[in-house]
Amino acid sequence: MYGVVLAAGQGTRMRPLTDVQPKPLLPAGGRPLLEHVFDTCLDVVDEFVVVIGYRGADVRAKLGNAYRGTPITYVEQDEPAGTAHAIEQAESVIDERFIVLNGDVLVNSTLPNALADAHGHAIATTPVSDPTAYGVVSVAPDGSLEEIVEKPSDPPTDLANVGCYAFEPAVFEYIDQTEQSERGEFEITETLDRLLNDDHDISVVEYDGQWLDVGRPWELLTANEWILADIQRDIRGKVADGARVEGDVVIEKDATVRDGVVIEGPAVVKSDAEIGPNAYVRGATAIGSGVHAGHGVEVKNSILLSGAAVPHLSYIGDSILGRDVNLGAGTQVANLRHDDKSVQMTVKGERVDTGRRKLGVVLGNGVKTGINVSLNAGVKLGSDVRVEPGATVMRDRGLE
Template identity: 65%
Template sequence: MYGVVLAAGRGTRMRPLTDRRPKPLLPVGDRPLLARVLDAAAAVVDAFVVVTGYRGADIREAIGDSYRGRPVHFVEQADPQGTAHAVGQAAPVVDERFVVLNGDVLVDPSLPRALADAGGTAVAATEVADPRSYGVVSTAPDGTLAGIVEKPADPPTSLANVGCYAFEPDVFEYIDRTPVSDRGEYEITTTLARLLDDGRPVSVASYDGTWLDVGRPWELLTATETVLDTLEETRLEGTVEPNVQVHGPVVVEPGARLRSGTYVDGPAVIRSGADVGPNAYVRGATVVGPDARVGNAVEVKNTVVMRDASVGHQSYVGDSVLGRGVNFGAGTNVANLRHDDASVRLTVKDTRVDTGRRKLGAIVGDGAKTGINTSINAGVRLGVGERTAPGAVVSRDRMNE
């Protein structure tokens, strides 16, 4: 069985974090999101096909030609035209039954297993409290798929389409005959409807595990929280100087250093080459990335600090994402809470969106730098390479368009 993983999208809702990397390569814990998808499917597939597009060379370099002993084939969706179009790119490689997973969704291994065990064509579905924002799955009396309706005002069931499938190779013939939808795309749900019209049975694989679409910046924090919540033990494999306090679960990878006076309250992961302290405070679901620096008297809480980023001394960063090579000058402070206690709003594709998070700090693109004593308001984005002056107060997004 093949595992076809869709990883071609540009990820514009995730800006600025995707301005220099494809969304599936965003780090979640100790590995990229795409690697977690491959991990979830590895037990049920013999080979992977990864559909790339935006910055596909980065994905090929990161994953390589094999993953966990399974060969990896790469096909390109140069001009994305919908999910059916994306799946169709795998046709030159795939010659047996296959599962389809999204490269930017956090799921458990039980999902591809359920699809594999269903046999034939299958769609994964999960119970949700309010299905009106999803594709809603209807079933026939025998439990097979009757249809999928997108975001209905009056949902016929509480089953949401997870967006993961199993197909036989002859689905490519149906994809070739799939018409353009009203949205101007070739959609796999339309292909499924064609299969049903021809009397082809489609199983519904029930799934009740983790299902997290990592499409917007705060959802990367949620994914990190979800993954770190599964840590069960403390592993101190790096250098831990005297007078460091660690309250698990905390992972300190080989080559990382916790300097004297540092206090780490997990769950937290300190990646290889990271340097923390002295006298730093790391807490919450925090990942300090490879070769990153958290300096003297710095507090970092519930934050993703990516590779080579640096937070200068006497700074506070909470509920934030710092991209690769970010440099926060001394005394930089990030607000993560509105004064009215309402949930924080963030701009996504020019629209202000309620994140549903009471606490959310800054989303900072690769290579951005702040001057000393910069203050950044809750829900602010700093674009790739942005700069602030010493003492600046940043209350609105600064993005490179």
């Protein structure tokens, strides 16, 4: 069986982290989102077909021609034009039944297994508390798909479309008939309607496991928390006698943990990272390769991408630091509002309630701060932004 994985989009809601990196390669738990997606379906997939677009060469370079022994074929979607259009790019490769997963949606292995076991075409659903924000699925008495209604004000059921499918190759005929929606995209839900109108049965796979669409920066933190909750202790790097490592912590080969450091898991420290002396790492934290977190630095529940440097006397909480960020001494991150309400963040020009009581900052690649800088909760700084010494940053910068 083929596993078609959609990984062509830029992920503009994730900016600035996706300014020069495709979203499916963003790390959670120290590994790209795409690898976690692959892991869930290794038992049922004989070949991956990855649909690439934005910075597709980066995806090829990172994943290569196989993942854990399963071959990878790449097809390109030159312009983002909807899910049906993305799936259509795999037609030249597909000659048997296949499943479709998104490269930025985390599920557990029971979902691809259930799709693989279902008969013919199939759609995955999951119960949600507020269906009005989703495509809502109605099920016929025989258990097949009856209808999908997009974001209804009066939902007929509580079953949301997960966005994962299984198809027979005959689906490509119906994708070819699919017309552009008002959004200018070719929607796979219209393709499903065409299949139904032509009396094709579509199985409904009900799924009640983990489901996370990693579309915005704080959702990457949630993904990191989920993944690190399942790691097991594995210490292969160099840990000084005067350091203390507690709980489920992974320290990769060639990483260094110096005297006076305390690491409380779950946490992962990638190769060539250097922690300490006298640093404190706690919560669900992923320290990327080549990261330096030095003297008097506390990092809590955060993701530090490769090459980031927090050399001394700083606090980083519930935050994401892009590649090669460099924070001046005494840079402090606020991760809690004074009124104790959930933190808001601007996404594509609109203020969004993140639902997180604690959320720090998102810094694009190459950001540099001077000494004694304060960054307010929910602030985003675009790639290569410079912050002057002593500044208090209350608003986003560099995201035009």
